[in-house]
Amino acid sequence: MSLPLFRTPGSWAKLVELVFFPSFCRLCGGLLEKPGERVVCTDCWGKVRPHRSSICPSCGRFYEGAGESHICRKCVDRRPPFCVHRSCGRYDGTLKDMVLLFKYRRFSILGKGLARFAFQTLGGDEELWRGVDAMVPVPLHPRRKRERGFNQARVFAGELAKLKGLDLVDGALIKVRNVPPQTSLEAGDRAENVHGAYLVGREERVRGKVLLLADDVYTTGSTLKECSRTLLAAGAKEVRAITIAQA
């Protein structure tokens, strides 16, 4: 019987690791045995699907079913302060599980895989990337960051910026008010909740620049809108936005 997996020294090392430190996929429970697998197995990553049907080209809202992409009614009534937003996929199924693991279970290493997914899904979208000077993560309030251990948007934006060869402007946009989590609020209360919650500490880092804001989940867009307004008021030339998933 041949065991090609265990023929090279590298795979012996993997075998030793498997015997003494077995680790399992946090989503399906399967053994992590392939090279480079961490936290989640390759099969589960394969179940993460990008969104492919029509969208609003302005706010990036997904439409159900077929049909042409067209500006949504909300954007006709009032254009958002960011000029373009795109999400990679719908916030459900495996992508949702992945984001939850990443955000709440402190598996910051998943940020790398999620950035790769974003790069594969939206890396070629010229409306999003053309002329971008730097990426800006949506900040967490320092207290929330201490509790969580890291800012998931910062990790995601940092990895994606690396893949795109862009600068990351971190620490210029700051959250000055620790507001209740947006997920705990109804849609109507979200805009009010984040109003005045952000400011730009170092305007010279954003002035005159085309910036791409990055966050994990897009729901009503209140957070991205408020961050965009804050950056534009501080002199940013243009703000666009990218999120991993949209609810």
Ligand SMILES: [Zn+2]
């Ligand atoms: Zn799995």
Ligand SMILES: [Zn+2]
């Ligand atoms: Zn729209």
